[in-house]
Amino acid sequence: MQDGTASGSRPNRRQFLRTVGAAGVGVFAGGFGAACASQPQPAVPAAGRPGDVIRIGFVTPETGSLAPYGEADGFVATAMGQFFAANPIVVGGRPHRVEIIKRDCQSDANRAADVAAGLVLDDGVHLMLVSATSDTANAVSDQCEAAGLPCVATAAPWQSWFYGRGGRPQSPFAWTHLFSWGLEDAQAVYADMWDQVATNRMAGALWPNDTDGLAWGNPDIGFPPAVAQRGYTIVDPGNYTGGSQDFSAQIAAFRTAAAEVLLGVPNPADFAAFWRQASENGYRPRIATVGRGIQFPATVEGIGQPAVNLATEVGWSPNHPFSSSLTGQSAADLAGAYTSATGRQWSQALGFAHALFEVAAAAFAAVGSVEDRKGIADAIAGMRLATVVGPLDFTAGPVRGVAKTPLVGGQWRPGTTTPYELVIVSNAQHPEIPVAGTVEPL
Structure with a gap:
């Protein structure tokens, strides 16, 4: 598995912590699994070689002060797991089953960084997804940047995510990406x-x-x-x-x-x-x-x-005139499916969580191997995609790695x-x- 290092092998825990420390990213004490309240979504086999699997990490605040942002994430992860079981992602000409590994960061930036590190080291995810304000998105993105793992974040103003992490237009991030609106x-x-x-x-x-x-x-x-x-x-x-x-x-x-x-x-x-x-x-x-x-x-x-x-x-509502590039659902369809399944009213976070998986699927479909980390990152950076939250154009800026939403x-x-x-x-x-x-x- 590529990790952006010269050797191209996955770092062990000690090497990873050293890399993160050198990058100025906080790593916090405690077992990587200790803060994880959620279990991985079950993987459903699909046609292809036995080892043809895509592992997607999904960090979400299911509990704590930011829990309203994560309320719809369980529904989205389940729905996407069912969709990919019936519609495997084709990478390098072969269909791959998809494993979504969801972790609860408990609305805490320290825990968000901790569970992200666990997903990189212990679970070997190929791509990280994260939402729910800069409190969560920044910590997870920083861990992925240090590890050389592609990451897509959303639901945070781009300035908070970019400048809040020390980004500069002349020195943008190589591995981490965001789609959202700006201040x-x-x-x-x-x-x-x-x-x-x-x-x-x-x-x-x-x-x-x-x-x-x-x-x-x-x-x-x-x-x-x-x-x-x-x-x-x-x-x-x-x-x-x-x-x-x-x-x-x-x-x-x-x-x-x-x-x-x-x-x-x-x-x-x-x-x-x-x-x-x-x-x-x-x-x-x-x-x-x-x-x-x-x-x-x-x-x-x-x-x-x-x-x-x-x-x-x-940033999103059932009245937005956009549809999913994966399921074909309109914004109204997605909101209706959520209410029907959960009995709860739609929220803005629902659309953004769904769109994360739209970007993920498009990125994997653009490369020849799930181990090609740089290829996945480059595919996101060059992506133009019509999603349920609107058209995304990562090539348009305002800075590298950021796509604006209406x-x-x-x-x-x-x-x-x-x-x-x-x-x-x-x-x-x-x-x-x-x-x-x-x-x-x-």
């Missing part, structure tokens, strides 16, 4: 929604002290310069510590400045705590655009009536068949994605 897209979507509500143009910023929060609040690439150009003033009380139960300082700063716009990128639990305390302390902006924290139905249902008209970015804006409204539904209200950047309502103030 520039969120800025345009948020500003379009803000402009449709009469406010004093004072915007309170709720930035956590993590990779996403630091990127969103960055004075060079984040929201401050972008929104200033549109006539808004950021009220920034400083980054808060994730998991905080006391947001009194932030609320006081927003009230003092009479911030009628709220923006931020807290995780679901943090935003629920903030929004409850804001209501108790008499702070209510006229519009609130919140990334990450209110993308999921369960979070909104937990907040209840005060969540009506909260706004967020929408982004629109939505607000939560009382639902007809579910307690709340996410209604698309802003599509200025992507008119091909239809709106179903207009922006309304809180």
Whole structure:
């Protein structure tokens, strides 16, 4: 098996740890399997030689604060396992059975790195897939970059994933790739929604002290310069510590400045705590655009009536006019299949998790051997693929290894068949994605 080293053999555990350490990537104590709550998906034999197997690692937060991001991953892994059992991937002219090895990172970056290392060393995966914000995606991507293993990440702004890992346009990553939207897209979507509500143009910023929060609040690439150009003033009380139960300082700063716009990128639990305390302390902006924290139905249902008209970015929905390159399912078909199988409402993470396997299948189909790591990585870097989350073009940038996905804006409204539904209200950047309502103030 190729690993990007001169010898071309898989490194042993000691060699791998030395490689990771030299690359400046954290490796954490404990057995590689200790943090893994999930078991590999059963492999179903297909025609081909007995050893013709593709092993795909899939790191997901099934538990912990980011669990809403991983809620659909079990469904996707099972559905993809069934699909590949009936439709083996042909590599080098031979059909290969596919083994999906799913691991729970427990919403912890240290564990994400640990289970990724285990998938490389102990399970010998040929490709790594990871989703669920930069907290998970960055740690896993770093381990793969150090090991010389192809990796595809999603559901994190490209700036958080690229610059947050020390990437530079003149020195991009060789083994790790991402498809997602960027901060520039969120800025345009948020500003379009803000402009449709009469406010004093004072915007309170709720930035956590993590990779996403630091990127969103960055004075060079984040929201401050972008929104200033549109006539808004950021009220920034400083980054808060994730998991905080006391947001009194932030609320006081927003009230003092009479911030009628709220923006931020807290995780679901943090935003629920903030929004409850804001209501108790008499702070209510006229519009609130919140990334990450209110993308999921369960979070909104937990907040209840005060969540009506909260706004967020929408990277995927059943109304997106795209279809899977693997199954042929439309976005609506995929959402319907998920609800039928689980009884749960769709979430944005569903589409992105499915698209990871679309990219994986296309990459393997483009090479002559599953052991050709560099060939797999190059296939991803040069890939153009129509997926259920939209057309992906890794050759277009904005930096090597990144493909952009479309982004629109939505607000939560009382639902007809579910307690709340996410209604698309802003599509200025992507008119091909239809709106179903207009922006309304809180």
